[in-house]
Amino acid sequence: MPILRLSTLISLLMFSSALLASENGVTDGKIILGQSAVFSGDSAELGIRANLGAMAYFDALNARGGVAGRKVTLLKDDDNFEPSNALENTNQYIENDKVFALFGYVGSSTSTAALALVNKAKLPFFAPLSGAAPLRDASNRYVFNTRASLLDEIRHSLEQLSVMGIKRIAILYQNDAEGKSAMTAVASAAQKLGLELAETASVGRNAIAIGATGVSAKLLAKKPDAVIQLCSYLTSANLIKEMRKAGYLGQFFNTSMVGSSAFAAALGKDGIGVSISQVVPLPWNTRSPIVAEYQKAMQKAGHSVYDFTSLEGYIAAKTFSEIASKVGKDLNRERFIKTAETMGNIDLGGYTINFGPNMHNGSSFVEMVVIGKNGSFLR
Numbered sequence: 001m002p003i004l005r006l007s008t009l010i011s012l013l014m015f016s017s018a019l020l021a022s023e024n025g026v027t028d029g030k031i032i033l034g035q036s037a038v039f040s041g042d043s044a045e046l047g048i049r050a051n052l053g054a055m056a057y058f059d060a061l062n063a064r065g066g067v068a069g070r071k072v073t074l075l076k077d078d079d080n081f082e083p084s085n086a087l088e089n090t091n092q093y094i095e096n097d098k099v100f101a102l103f104g105y106v107g108s109s110t111s112t113a114a115l116a117l118v119n120k121a122k123l124p125f126f127a128p129l130s131g132a133a134p135l136r137d138a139s140n141r142y143v144f145n146t147r148a149s150l151l152d153e154i155r156h157s158l159e160q161l162s163v164m165g166i167k168r169i170a171i172l173y174q175n176d177a178e179g180k181s182a183m184t185a186v187a188s189a190a191q192k193l194g195l196e197l198a199e200t201a202s203v204g205r206n207a208i209a210i211g212a213t214g215v216s217a218k219l220l221a222k223k224p225d226a227v228i229q230l231c232s233y234l235t236s237a238n239l240i241k242e243m244r245k246a247g248y249l250g251q252f253f254n255t256s257m258v259g260s261s262a263f264a265a266a267l268g269k270d271g272i273g274v275s276i277s278q279v280v281p282l283p284w285n286t287r288s289p290i291v292a293e294y295q296k297a298m299q300k301a302g303h304s305v306y307d308f309t310s311l312e313g314y315i316a317a318k319t320f321s322e323i324a325s326k327v328g329k330d331l332n333r334e335r336f337i338k339t340a341e342t343m344g345n346i347d348l349g350g351y352t353i354n355f356g357p358n359m360h361n362g363s364s365f366v367e368m369v370v371i372g373k374n375g376s377f378l379r
Contacts, residue, residue: 023100025100033099034075036086039078040078042233045309050313052303054317057317058074067331083112085110090102101125101336102125103126104126119141132149132181141360143360154182156367157368171197183230201218216239226253227243233259234266251275252275253274260278260377272371275371279366281351282367282369283306294310323343342356
């Protein structure tokens with residue numbers, strides 16, 4: 001009888017171990033991730049470049065043997081910046097593709113649309129390209145942010161304005177829940193710094209042409225010292241061109257989500273002096289170890305153009321892989337989450353990510369850059 005009990009116990013332990021080792025999206029040779037992002041339309045640069053940077057890291061990692069012998073596979077699908085499409089893609093990843101984690105979603109409305117499914121499936125939602133407040137709630141156990149928040153960017157920008165002696169600002173924002181939330185955050189931060197909000201104006205989410213909306217005239221009439229823009233790059237570029245043409249000499253400030261390279265290209269000569277807050281280091285500063293490593297990986301992948309968005313994708317991929325590598329062979333979602341929360345500082349090469357229990361906002365790094373001649377960026 002004791003022998004029977006012992007053999008039964010051993011069988012149960014082996015069965016339990018097999019269950020613990022088994023995890024969606026993890027096989028003997030692969031870790032499968034899913035990325036829903038914008039890969040078409042006016043904002044496609046954000047998704048394309050973020051994916052390109054992530055793949056530069058994952059390809060280099062896989063060539064070295066991957067994570068504990070497993071190669072990372074990143075599935076990608078276009079959501080065209082539409083929440084309903086992101087929701088559909090997310091459901092596909094969870095129910096059909098059985099991914100281990102969701103990675104590198106682009107945009108606030110598309111990312112927040114996925115949260116209910118993420119929480120239900122209890123899988124990591126890693127490194128969305130968004131600074132939105134709903135993704136930073138401590139109750140979101142499965143969301144891990146590797147970029148500073150929108151509020152961090154706004155505060156940094158307004159502090160710069162205050163130092164420059166600017167007193168009156170205007171805000172152009174996207175007329176949706178995301179845009180209204182951002183506008184409210186700017187207005188609140190401005191009030192705390194003693195800045196006067198001279199005017200606000202809104203445009204539709206997919207608006208490009210500004211002239212017919214009367215937005216330029218509305219803002220020009222109030223003569224603000226600076227305009228804070230919380231819109232897509234084409235909308236923002238067209239407003240700047242119209243206001244410059246009308247003789248406006250004030251400052252323009254944008255956040256990192258504008259898509260800096262496409263924005264600078266769309267502006268041409270009108271871009272000189274326009275400010276953009278950034279959440280990663282300057283991608284051309286090879287004195288930074290993470291930037292030098294990123295450039296080397298990009299070159300090996302056949303890419304000679306560097307930008308902020310692909311660097312952010314690279315940083316996100318490296319952070320994910322550092323955590324997964326720390327877990328090791330027995331990778332599952334729960335171990336990944338607990339490891340991320342207890343690793344402490346993750347030094348990626350002069351750029352540090354730090355998660356903790358109930359603290360999944362890994363970075364608050366923000367710096368301001370200015371568009372220079374020929375679309376260059378200066379600190």
